[in-house]
Amino acid sequence: MAAKKPAERPNASKDELLKYYREMLLIRRFEEKAGQLYGMGLIGGFCHLYIGQEAVVVGLEAAAKEGDKRVTSYRDHGHMLACGMDPKGVMAELTGRIGGYSKGKGGSMHMFSKEKHFYGGHGIVGAQVPLGAGLAFADKYLGNDNVTFTYFGDGAANQGQVYETYNMAQLWNLPVIFVIENNGYAMGTSVKRSTKSPSLWERGAAYGIKGEAVDGMDVLAVKAAGEKAVAACRAGEGPYILEMMTYRYRGHSMSDPAKYRTREEVEKMRSEKDAIEHVRDLLLQGGLASDDDLKAIDKEIKAQVNESAEFSKDSPEPPVEELWTDIYA
Amino acid sequence: MATEVLMPALSPTMEEGTLAKWLVKEGDAVKSGQILAEIETDKATMEFEAVDEGIIGKLLIAEGTAGVKVNTPIAVLVEDGESVSDTPAPKVAEAVMAAAEAPASVSAQAAAPAPAPVVAAKGWPHADLPEGPTKTMTVREALREAMAEEMRRDPNVFLMGEEVGEYQGAYKISQGLLDEFGAKRVVDTPITEHGFAGIAVGASWGGLRPIVEFMTFNFAMQAIDHIINSAAKTLYMSGGQMGSPMVFRGPNGAAARVGAQHSQDYAAWYAAIPGLKVCMPYSAADAKGLLKAAIRDPNPVIFLENEILYGRSFEVPTDPDFTIPFGKASVMREGTDVTLVSFGIGVAHALASAEELAKDGISAEVINLRTLRPIDYDTVLASVQKTNRCVTVEEGFPVGSIGDHLASTIMQRAFDYLDAPVITCTGKDVPMPYAANLEKFALITPAEITAAVKSVCYR
Numbered sequence: 001m002a003a004k005k006p007a008e009r010p011n012a013s014k015d016e017l018l019k020y021y022r023e024m025l026l027i028r029r030f031e032e033k034a035g036q037l038y039g040m041g042l043i044g045g046f047c048h049l050y051i052g053q054e055a056v057v058v059g060l061e062a063a064a065k066e067g068d069k070r071v072t073s074y075r076d077h078g079h080m081l082a083c084g085m086d087p088k089g090v091m092a093e094l095t096g097r098i099g100g101y102s103k104g105k106g107g108s109m110h111m112f113s114k115e116k117h118f119y120g121g122h123g124i125v126g127a128q129v130p131l132g133a134g135l136a137f138a139d140k141y142l143g144n145d146n147v148t149f150t151y152f153g154d155g156a157a158n159q160g161q162v163y164e165t166y167n168m169a170q171l172w173n174l175p176v177i178f179v180i181e182n183n184g185y186a187m188g189t190s191v192k193r194s195t196k197s198p199s200l201w202e203r204g205a206a207y208g209i210k211g212e213a214v215d216g217m218d219v220l221a222v223k224a225a226g227e228k229a230v231a232a233c234r235a236g237e238g239p240y241i242l243e244m245m246t247y248r249y250r251g252h253s254m255s256d257p258a259k260y261r262t263r264e265e266v267e268k269m270r271s272e273k274d275a276i277e278h279v280r281d282l283l284l285q286g287g288l289a290s291d292d293d294l295k296a297i298d299k300e301i302k303a304q305v306n307e308s309a310e311f312s313k314d315s316p317e318p319p320v321e322e323l324w325t326d327i328y329a
Numbered sequence: 330m331a332t333e334v335l336m337p338a339l340s341p342t343m344e345e346g347t348l349a350k351w352l353v354k355e356g357d358a359v360k361s362g363q364i365l366a367e368i369e370t371d372k373a374t375m376e377f378e379a380v381d382e383g384i385i386g387k388l389l390i391a392e393g394t395a396g397v398k399v400n401t402p403i404a405v406l407v408e409d410g411e412s413v414s415d416t417p418a419p420k421v422a423e424a425v426m427a428a429a430e431a432p433a434s435v436s437a438q439a440a441a442p443a444p445a446p447v448v449a450a451k452g453w454p455h456a457d458l459p460e461g462p463t464k465t466m467t468v469r470e471a472l473r474e475a476m477a478e479e480m481r482r483d484p485n486v487f488l489m490g491e492e493v494g495e496y497q498g499a500y501k502i503s504q505g506l507l508d509e510f511g512a513k514r515v516v517d518t519p520i521t522e523h524g525f526a527g528i529a530v531g532a533s534w535g536g537l538r539p540i541v542e543f544m545t546f547n548f549a550m551q552a553i554d555h556i557i558n559s560a561a562k563t564l565y566m567s568g569g570q571m572g573s574p575m576v577f578r579g580p581n582g583a584a585a586r587v588g589a590q591h592s593q594d595y596a597a598w599y600a601a602i603p604g605l606k607v608c609m610p611y612s613a614a615d616a617k618g619l620l621k622a623a624i625r626d627p628n629p630v631i632f633l634e635n636e637i638l639y640g641r642s643f644e645v646p647t648d649p650d651f652t653i654p655f656g657k658a659s660v661m662r663e664g665t666d667v668t669l670v671s672f673g674i675g676v677a678h679a680l681a682s683a684e685e686l687a688k689d690g691i692s693a694e695v696i697n698l699r700t701l702r703p704i705d706y707d708t709v710l711a712s713v714q715k716t717n718r719c720v721t722v723e724e725g726f727p728v729g730s731i732g733d734h735l736a737s738t739i740m741q742r743a744f745d746y747l748d749a750p751v752i753t754c755t756g757k758d759v760p761m762p763y764a765a766n767l768e769k770f771a772l773i774t775p776a777e778i779t780a781a782v783k784s785v786c787y788r
């Protein structure tokens with residue numbers, strides 16, 4: 001990706017930029033804390049961190065309205081925080097406690113919030129893609145103008161069910177935005193090693209679906225593309241594909257030896273393309289915020305994340321009876 | 330204030346690891362995100378990053394130390410200006426010592442609810458191993474060696490799956506195979522289970538002998554149509570003209586807290602299908618002998634491994650022609666009062682329970698089925714005729730379990746020998762919960778087996 005851009009005059013208000021800064025920072029600090037708790041054995045199983053990709057969900061949420069839905073994979077903590085779910089409830093799910101969004105029964109990969117229209121948290125690569133189209137099918141059927149953001153990875157983009165879904169989504173004009181989070185790797189397999197397609201979004205053309213690639217490290221570019229896709233879907237011209245070019249800084253999960261890329265590659269991304277640094281520069285160089293303003297936000301976020309961690313340790317384990325509940329409605 | 334840096338958990342099943350290398354020394358200032366050390370788990374070498382900023386006050390564990398338990402303090406971080414002597418006294422020696430004394434045959438990765446049965450004397454619990462030299466190896470090494478030997482033996486055997494090549498295997502079963510056999514025979518696939526399983530079935534019809542690795546069997550649900558409709562049924566549908574000589578293998582069942590979509594035991598599902606053969610090894614000898622037999626078999630074989638067993642060590646015959654015939658169970662422990670029948674990791678629980686029962690004067694015979702299709706009914710029935718009682722043990726769901734099938738077989742063929750109903754110990758009838766306490770309740774435990782045995786013995 002291109003070298004760091006000089007901070008141009010942002011096409012966004014001070015308040016907007018501060019909001020994006022705050023939301024992205026919350027995700028990053030939350031994920032760092034989750035990584036720590038994992039290392040301490042308080043979180044178990046698989047835990048996939050979203051660090052590096054924050055601009056994607058924050059930018060797209062800025063283009064959403066109440067009623068819109070979202071569904072994603074196991075790399076889901078960022079999506080939940082961005083759509084307004086409570087960090088305490090997310091962290092307590094990670095520690096497997098009753099205060100978690102799934103009462104501790106789902107874990108990192110499986111959380112849901114009906115209230116925030118977040119439909120999971122899915123562990124089978126690619127499975128969320130038809131599920132997202134199904135949510136859109138329901139909205140169209142019910143005659144509202146909601147859209148569904150269906151997030152999936154570059155690796156998931158090779159699953160057959162994605163293409164079965166593309167075909168039906170376009171055939172039936174479903175209001176679904178397919179968001180491919182292309183972070184360059186599916187576990188240890190780079191995109192180049194899994195496909196000879198020159199780009200992932202262009203595959204939609206075979207089904208007549210419009211789409212584009214977007215700089216997923218630039219929250220403003222993400223938001224602008226999101227608005228365009230949302231407008232098309234609300235106007236009954238869906239579906240739409242957005243391929244977000246992004247990068248994950250950490251390993252695939254906590255147990256990834258990461259031998260498939262160099263430290264230099266990661267460092268280069270972090271120092272030249274970091275989404276949070278980008279907004280920070282826009283705020284500081286544009287004279288929209290002072291160092292102290294941002295420090296105050298950092299402090300607030302840290303406190304919020306610490307509070308979620310404390311909650312996630314204090315919340316009790318689910319009572320044994322929970323083993324037998326929620327199997328049938 | 331000084332903070333302790335603790336040995337991190339770097340994978341779902343890690344309980345201890347080797348501190349391979351320090352990348353910092355005492356007195357170094359470290360930033361958050363800086364790599365402090367390289368830590369080896371039995372799966373991989375991982376870099377361990379600093380979370381907090383500070384100065385390395387003291388390194389508490391020397392590099393090269395093996396068996397360092399998760400959460401053991403390994404270093405002390407101090408703040409600028411703070412003296413190292415302010416640091417708390419290291420309280421670690423004990424934990425490390427204990428680990429160092431553990432017998433080598435107990436895995437570094439044992440995360441099962443039951444303790445790994447220690448391979449005590451050679452010959453037990455492998456009384457049925459053939460005569461001849463053996464060596465100690467992990468289940469992981471045994472699987473790798475079985476594939477490598479069969480690939481050397483038959484140039485048409487090849488391995489395909491996600492991350493099997495360059496990544497060296499998600500669970501490191503295929504480590505080194507790409508180097509030895511090259512990319513033609515160790516084929517990395519995109520994440521497209523249904524597609525590559527179908528391609529492998531086609532390749533088996535075309536004269537090759539594919540080994541398909543599923544990263545876990547949970548993902549084989551994406552591919553199950555090809556496994557059953559294409560691989561299992563074609564020999565029959567073609568009137569015997571063409572079958573599908575191939576192996577579908579990978580970890581099956583629960584690992585540790587990986588949740589409902591990653592923890593299912595598919596033993597009973599696949600065992601229900603005519604046209605498939607189904608193996609579920611417990612020990613490294615099972616793993617090696619059965620996998621070699623599976624690769625040579627002219628039928629599609631489902632080979633169900635277990636992540637928690639991968640790191641455990643057992644004695645394995647060194648004879649390169651050692652294979653285990655399908656349909657031949659292994660009596661792991663002889664007994665007179667009750668027959669425990671299990672397979673896969675269930676055998677570990679059954680053996681642990683038999684040990685407990687012995688203390689109460691109950692003599693349990695433990696049968697390891699090894700293959701679920703075909704099943705060695707004769708060994709089970711002969712044992713039940715001797716003990717007159719039977720408890721089956723498995724991790725899968727209760728309804729339509731292997732235990733159900735055994736219970737009905739025993740009822741039909743040895744009814745008059747039974748002094749008590751057969752009890753089937755299984756996983757609970759719920760999706761696997763994530764919470765640590767609930768997961769323990771969902772899984773089968775040696776204590777439940779012991780209770781079931783006492784009830785059939787009316788004790």
Ligand SMILES: Cc1ncc(C[n+]2csc(CCOP(=O)(O)OP(=O)(O)O)c2C)c(N)n1
Binds near residue numbers: 152156
């Ligand atoms: C059907 C299926 N196959 C394999 C896996 C194991 N697995 C989990 S994540 C992953 C890589 C997915 O990569 P990508 O879609 O790019 O998403 P990212 O992890 O980069 O967010 C794999 C192979 C799985 N969970 N489901």
Ligand SMILES: [Mg+2]
Binds near residue numbers: 153155
């Ligand atoms: Mg990816």
